[in-house]
Amino acid sequence: MKTKMTAAAKRRLVKSVLLHAGLLLFAAGCVYPLLRILSVSLRPGDKLVSTDLSLIPAGATLLSYSKLLGDTMFLRWLWNSLLITLATSFIGVSLASTAAYAFSRFRFPGKKAGMILLLSSQMIPAGMLILPLFLMIMKLKLMNTYLGMIIAYSVSSLPFSIWILKGYYDTIPRSLEEAALVDGTSQVGAFWRIILPLSTPALSIAFLFNFTTAWNEYLVARVVLFSSKQYTWTLGLFELQGQYITQWGMFAAGSMLVTIPVLCVFLYSSKWLISGLTLGSVKG
Amino acid sequence: MATVQFKKIVKRFGDNLVLNGVDVEIQDHEFVVIVGPSGCGKTTLLRMLAGLEEISDGEIFIDKLLVNELHPSKREIAMVFQDYALYPHMTVEENMNFALRLRKLPRAEIASRVAEASNILQLNKFLKRMPKQLSGGQRQRVAIGRAIVRKPKVFLFDEPLSNLDAKLREEMRVEIAKLYQRLNATILYVTHDQVEAMTLAGRIVIMNHGIVQQVGSPIEVYRKPVNLFVAGFIGSPTMNFVPGRLTVKDGTAIFSSEHLSLPVPAFVLPQKEALEGREVVLGIRPDDVLVERPGGEKCSGRIDGVLEVCELLGHRENLYLKVGGQRLLATVEAFFNRSPGSAVGLCFNYRNMHVFDKATERRISE
Numbered sequence: 001m002k003t004k005m006t007a008a009a010k011r012r013l014v015k016s017v018l019l020h021a022g023l024l025l026f027a028a029g030c031v032y033p034l035l036r037i038l039s040v041s042l043r044p045g046d047k048l049v050s051t052d053l054s055l056i057p058a059g060a061t062l063l064s065y066s067k068l069l070g071d072t073m074f075l076r077w078l079w080n081s082l083l084i085t086l087a088t089s090f091i092g093v094s095l096a097s098t099a100a101y102a103f104s105r106f107r108f109p110g111k112k113a114g115m116i117l118l119l120s121s122q123m124i125p126a127g128m129l130i131l132p133l134f135l136m137i138m139k140l141k142l143m144n145t146y147l148g149m150i151i152a153y154s155v156s157s158l159p160f161s162i163w164i165l166k167g168y169y170d171t172i173p174r175s176l177e178e179a180a181l182v183d184g185t186s187q188v189g190a191f192w193r194i195i196l197p198l199s200t201p202a203l204s205i206a207f208l209f210n211f212t213t214a215w216n217e218y219l220v221a222r223v224v225l226f227s228s229k230q231y232t233w234t235l236g237l238f239e240l241q242g243q244y245i246t247q248w249g250m251f252a253a254g255s256m257l258v259t260i261p262v263l264c265v266f267l268y269s270s271k272w273l274i275s276g277l278t279l280g281s282v283k284g
Numbered sequence: 285m286a287t288v289q290f291k292k293i294v295k296r297f298g299d300n301l302v303l304n305g306v307d308v309e310i311q312d313h314e315f316v317v318i319v320g321p322s323g324c325g326k327t328t329l330l331r332m333l334a335g336l337e338e339i340s341d342g343e344i345f346i347d348k349l350l351v352n353e354l355h356p357s358k359r360e361i362a363m364v365f366q367d368y369a370l371y372p373h374m375t376v377e378e379n380m381n382f383a384l385r386l387r388k389l390p391r392a393e394i395a396s397r398v399a400e401a402s403n404i405l406q407l408n409k410f411l412k413r414m415p416k417q418l419s420g421g422q423r424q425r426v427a428i429g430r431a432i433v434r435k436p437k438v439f440l441f442d443e444p445l446s447n448l449d450a451k452l453r454e455e456m457r458v459e460i461a462k463l464y465q466r467l468n469a470t471i472l473y474v475t476h477d478q479v480e481a482m483t484l485a486g487r488i489v490i491m492n493h494g495i496v497q498q499v500g501s502p503i504e505v506y507r508k509p510v511n512l513f514v515a516g517f518i519g520s521p522t523m524n525f526v527p528g529r530l531t532v533k534d535g536t537a538i539f540s541s542e543h544l545s546l547p548v549p550a551f552v553l554p555q556k557e558a559l560e561g562r563e564v565v566l567g568i569r570p571d572d573v574l575v576e577r578p579g580g581e582k583c584s585g586r587i588d589g590v591l592e593v594c595e596l597l598g599h600r601e602n603l604y605l606k607v608g609g610q611r612l613l614a615t616v617e618a619f620f621n622r623s624p625g626s627a628v629g630l631c632f633n634y635r636n637m638h639v640f641d642k643a644t645e646r647r648i649s650e
């Protein structure tokens with residue numbers, strides 16, 4: 001009996017060691033490029049390639065960072081990006097949350113077709129949408145403006161957000177809203193006080209999706225924005241490539257800095273991602 | 285507190301006619317229980333009163349006010365849902381005072397109403413818990429609490445006890461009866477449970493296929509079911525039905541079927557209409573099939589039967605009998621010491637015998 005137990009325990013141990021080894025390998029694979037960029041950003045001189053493999057290179061310096069912040073409009077670009085991204089995320093999520101509610105709860109002609117249309121719009125490669133977007137924004141006279149960018153971004157991530165949210169709303173029992181109606185709220189009140197608080201996991205996923213896509217977007221920005229004062233950081237960093245003879249140190253420093261907001265947003269929203277809030281509302 | 289009137293209520297889901305002309309009037313302070321088989325439209329009727337379902341045709345009045353187009357939030361009705369529908373992101377207390385907060389009542393008033401309700405329902409210990417941290421019975425009490433703090437005009441209960449175990453159900457049934465006496469409210473209560481219906485109701489509404497079959501006090505619908513459906517639906521175990529034909533001989537009606545034949549006295553079946561040759565169904569409850577007992581004057585003569593199976597329930601015993609090919613169920617005092625297969629003598633208690641027309645299924649006896 002005892003030997004059997006230890007055999008089972010051994011097998012469990014081996015399994016867990018193998019599992020963790022695999023996970024560590026993947027984690028290392030993911031983190032390695034980031035670490036390389038970190039080390040490039042700290043390197044003195046503009047050496048991209050070096051035989052030195054240490055994480056903190058000899059003679060590490062923050063010169064690239066100070067040059068980036070001092071000599072370029074990097075802070076301005078970060079600010080532009082942040083403004084556009086936050087506005088996009090809030091507008092995108094608010095539009096999606098209400099649209100998804102309609103798709104989930106109301107019956108209207110064209111509901112099914114609408115959902116399919118939304119899905120199929122996601123199948124068109126982003127590059128193909130550039131031209132129509134460009135034309136629309138030009139017609140709206142919003143070229144080279146924040147508003148133009150915000151409209152372009154929030155609209156393009158809308159279908160995905162709507163699908164996510166509709167799927168989530170569908171799992172919330174209708175009787176909760178009905179109870180709220182009988183308790184004295186309007187339909188809008190029921191949505192606001194019952195559905196939205198219960199949907200925080202899906203709302204934060206939609207928010208994160210909006211945030212990361214808008215934050216990292218390049219193509220649309222390239223087309224809409226043309227003065228470097230209005231640039232987002234993606235455009236700005238590539239500017240470094242052309243303007244000087246690719247300043248790898250500053251490029252790497254910029255790459256490190258732009259991950260910080262994303263990191264913060266992810267860490268903050270993780271607490272909203274707890275699922276299972278609807279448990280215990282109805283019997284059974 | 286209020287009166288409720290349903291006038292010729294019709295509900296269609298597409299082509300599916302779910303309610304077909306429901307006409308019921310409910311008095312102030314009345315406890316009305318709606319019973320009927322699954323799918324007969326009970327929930328739909330409650331939801332229409334609450335304003336959660338459109339009314340295809342007909343009118344609903346609350347306190348003489350036509351509410352057909354009134355938004356649910358304006359109807360001053362509280363509903364306890366079939367699945368309790370507690371707000372999962374709110375504590376028990378927040379669940380209970382949600383409606384009061386919406387109405388912006390003064391804080392002290394809210395606190396005192398919640399305290400009162402949680403005292404009645406013994407929820408004091410759970411006020412700070414979330415619904416998922418409660419047992420089924422506790423959730424159910426919260427659902428009731430959420431309704432009573434509002435002091436609504438009408439309470440709607442949709443099978444509130446159906447998911448509780450037998451013991452808890454019994455406790456809660458008594459609680460609801462006490463609550464009713466205390467609140468003196470107008471209550472509409474849907475249930476499948478015979479005992480709940482018989483014990484709680486001031487009046488019972490029996491529905492089938494979206495049509496109200498009978499409305500009456502529990503004892504009325506039990507003693508004088510208006511048709512075969514009500515007779516079979518109310519009472520447990522179910523009434524025995526014996527199909528047969530009437531003949532009239534020397535001024536006395538005689539019921540005869542393939543397997544048995546007995547006179548039907550005039551106090552059961554007054555000969556107002558032509559009875560000769562009429563196809564009928566005789567109904568007799570298991571309690572009124574007397575086995576091996578002298579019947580007395582208001583009983584039928586001796587009928588010979590064979591005992592097939594006995595079921596001991598404790599203080600009562602179910603006897604499955606056969607008279608010729610006709611099966612009958614009798615319920616007698618325990619213990620009936622006979623072995624299956626033995627011959628027994630039985631008789632029908634005329635005082636509680638029912639006669640229904642076979643074609644129309646309507647009651648024709650007194």
Ligand SMILES: Nc1ncnc2c1ncn2[C@@H]1O[C@H](COP(=O)(O)OP(=O)(O)OP(=O)(O)O)[C@@H](O)[C@H]1O
Nearest residue numbers: 297300302320321322323324325326327328329476
């Ligand atoms: N939204 C709906 N769409 C279509 N048909 C419906 C809808 N809701 C209910 N029905 C139908 O209406 C009929 C009555 O339903 P209802 O829920 O009122 O029954 P019930 O008497 O409450 O049954 P139960 O005792 O099982 O709860 C059923 O046949 C059901 O299929």
Ligand SMILES: [Mg+2]
Nearest residue numbers: 326327328366
């Ligand atoms: Mg129902």
